[in-house]
Amino acid sequence: MKFFLDTADLGEIREAVSWGVIDGVTTNPSLFAKTGGKLADFERHIGAICELCPGLPVSAESCAETAEGMVEDGRRLAAIADNVVVKLPISTEALAATHTLAQEGIAVNMTLIFTVPQALLAARAGARYVSPFVGRFDDIAEDGVEQLVQVCEAIHGFDFGHEVEIIGASIRTPHHVTEAALAGCDIATVPFKALKKAVRHPLTDRGLALFMEDWKKVEQA
Ligand SMILES: O=C[C@H](O)COP(=O)(O)O
Numbered sequence: 001m002k003f004f005l006d007t008a009d010l011g012e013i014r015e016a017v018s019w020g021v022i023d024g025v026t027t028n029p030s031l032f033a034k035t036g037g038k039l040a041d042f043e044r045h046i047g048a049i050c051e052l053c054p055g056l057p058v059s060a061e062s063c064a065e066t067a068e069g070m071v072e073d074g075r076r077l078a079a080i081a082d083n084v085v086v087k088l089p090i091s092t093e094a095l096a097a098t099h100t101l102a103q104e105g106i107a108v109n110m111t112l113i114f115t116v117p118q119a120l121l122a123a124r125a126g127a128r129y130v131s132p133f134v135g136r137f138d139d140i141a142e143d144g145v146e147q148l149v150q151v152c153e154a155i156h157g158f159d160f161g162h163e164v165e166i167i168g169a170s171i172r173t174p175h176h177v178t179e180a181a182l183a184g185c186d187i188a189t190v191p192f193k194a195l196k197k198a199v200r201h202p203l204t205d206r207g208l209a210l211f212m213e214d215w216k217k218v219e220q221a
Pocket of ligand 1: 171
């Protein structure tokens, strides 16, 4: 399974890319808002992310409400850099926009996917990436992992006539990362904080402390 970083923070992207584990970046309006950036800075900011990870897919979301608006945004976003993927929240308008953008060779990441039918429709319309959410199910006391498993089974068993990768999204914990991998996700998009947590384990910390202690004995001997 590949890892995308779910952030619009340039410092986080720079650091995680330096670890050699990042295969792409996903952003959304909430993540961009967190950076404190203004609307006028949005496209420049996406360009800066693309420069930090050349050749790796970077999802940039359109907030248009009509298919025409999404297509227009999509073309403009795709012109920022070759590695931009246009992110569209699923709706009938977004399906139509995806159909048009895909025919023009512009990759779409269809987001806010919570069910198998939504995932199938996104892929049928031409989405290159389909993003089922996990954590937001947990927020309403439902099982996000169960839905993720079903989406993976439904998508991977069908030939859509183009490549479709599943991005496990709304991943909040190392446990979600494990479940996404076991469900068969092609990619998990993980916030920086959760990615850092996934590196750690209390037994790793304890083992390292012991190694350091014993090494001091060797040094003193
Ligand atoms: O846009 C996709 C994000 O993965 C959503 O994550 P979140 O539910 O933690 O906001």
